[in-house]
Amino acid sequence: MSWLHYRELDRLLIQLRQLYSSAEVSNELRGWSWSGDLLSPPMENVYLGVSELANRYCPTYRDIYLRRVAGVQAPITFKTVRGWVYHALSSRCSSLIKSKLYLHGLIRGVELIKILLEEESNLIDSIIEEYNVKRYLDSSKVEVLRRNMRLLFEYFIVQTAARLDSVICEVKYAKLESIIGKVVPQVAEKLVDGRLIGLSRELRIDIMLDNRVIIDIKTGDVRDFHKYALAGYALAVESDLEIPVDYGLITYLSIVNNHVKIYNKMYFIGDELRREFIEIRDEAFNILNSGEDPGKPSSCPEYCIYYSICRGE
Ligand code: SF4
Structure with a gap:
C-alpha cells in the first residue's frame, strides 16, 4: 500500500542486510527444495493455512x-471481524487509488484526496456488507468499526496523496504509468499455492514488494509468533514461483485515541526461522495423524481464540 513509509522500510532493510550480510539461507530450506527430507509434507492431500x-x-x-x-470453529469475535475489514480496506484502497489515477491522470495530491473522499462511505458500507459484519456484531460495535475504518481510510489517502506529490516533484518527466508504480507499486493480496509444502492452495500474502519483501498486516497485539507467518509465506512463494524471499515485515495497524498507529517489525527469514516454522507444521500434522486430543496446557492465554471453548467461559 502507498501508506507504507518507504524511507523507514529502506532503513530497516539496510540495517537487516548489514546484520545478516554473511548469513545465507541453506538451499535445503528454500521452498523449491520441497521434495527434500526437510520440507516435504508429512501427509498427502492435507493442507494447512499459514x-x-x-x-x-x-x-x-x-x-x-x-x-x-x-x-469446532473458533468463535467470531470483534477482533476477528476487525481483522477482516481492515485487511479488505487496505487492499481495496490500493485498487481504488490506482483506478482513480488511471482515470484522472497526474492530478495533485489534494485533488486525489477530494476524489477519494467521495468514495469513502460507499467503500466502507460495501465492505461491512460483504463481510456480514452486522450478523456478528451489535450496532454499537459496528459503529466503532465504521469510525475506525474512516480513520484508516483517511490516513491511507492522505499518505498516498503526499507521496504522489513528492514523486511528481522529484521526477523530471512524469509518466503516468511509472508514477503510479512508485505510488502504489506493490502487489496487494498476492495469491500463492502452498500445496507443495503442505500449505493451503490459495494463500494470500497481504503485500509483496517489488524487491521481494513480503508484508503481513496484523490488526491485533504484537506477538512474537507472528514472525512464523513470514517463514510460511516465504517458503510458499519459493516453492510455487521459485523466487527467493529473504526478508519480511510485520506491519501492526491500530487506532489509538482516534489516531492511526503503525508499528513495523522486519525479519530476516533465515534458516532458524524456517526450521522453526517447519517444526510447527510437522507437529500440527502429527496431531491430524493421531486424531487424538492433545489436552490443554497448564494455563491458557486469555487472548487465545478458543479460550471460551476450552476454558468454558
Ligand atoms: S491455549 Fe488453551 S484455550 Fe487455546 S486452544 Fe490451547 S487449550 Fe484451548
Whole structure:
C-alpha cells in the first residue's frame, strides 16, 4: 500500500542486510527444495493455512485438533471481524487509488484526496456488507468499526496523496504509468499455492514488494509468533514461483485515541526461522495423524481464540 513509509522500510532493510550480510539461507530450506527430507509434507492431500500454523497461541496444538479433527470453529469475535475489514480496506484502497489515477491522470495530491473522499462511505458500507459484519456484531460495535475504518481510510489517502506529490516533484518527466508504480507499486493480496509444502492452495500474502519483501498486516497485539507467518509465506512463494524471499515485515495497524498507529517489525527469514516454522507444521500434522486430543496446557492465554471453548467461559 502507498501508506507504507518507504524511507523507514529502506532503513530497516539496510540495517537487516548489514546484520545478516554473511548469513545465507541453506538451499535445503528454500521452498523449491520441497521434495527434500526437510520440507516435504508429512501427509498427502492435507493442507494447512499459514495463519493457523503461525498463530501459536496454544503450546499443545489443541487449536489444530479442535478445528481440524473435532470440527469446532473458533468463535467470531470483534477482533476477528476487525481483522477482516481492515485487511479488505487496505487492499481495496490500493485498487481504488490506482483506478482513480488511471482515470484522472497526474492530478495533485489534494485533488486525489477530494476524489477519494467521495468514495469513502460507499467503500466502507460495501465492505461491512460483504463481510456480514452486522450478523456478528451489535450496532454499537459496528459503529466503532465504521469510525475506525474512516480513520484508516483517511490516513491511507492522505499518505498516498503526499507521496504522489513528492514523486511528481522529484521526477523530471512524469509518466503516468511509472508514477503510479512508485505510488502504489506493490502487489496487494498476492495469491500463492502452498500445496507443495503442505500449505493451503490459495494463500494470500497481504503485500509483496517489488524487491521481494513480503508484508503481513496484523490488526491485533504484537506477538512474537507472528514472525512464523513470514517463514510460511516465504517458503510458499519459493516453492510455487521459485523466487527467493529473504526478508519480511510485520506491519501492526491500530487506532489509538482516534489516531492511526503503525508499528513495523522486519525479519530476516533465515534458516532458524524456517526450521522453526517447519517444526510447527510437522507437529500440527502429527496431531491430524493421531486424531487424538492433545489436552490443554497448564494455563491458557486469555487472548487465545478458543479460550471460551476450552476454558468454558
Ligand atoms: S484455550 Fe488453551 S487449550 Fe484451548 S486452544 Fe487455546 S491455549 Fe490451547
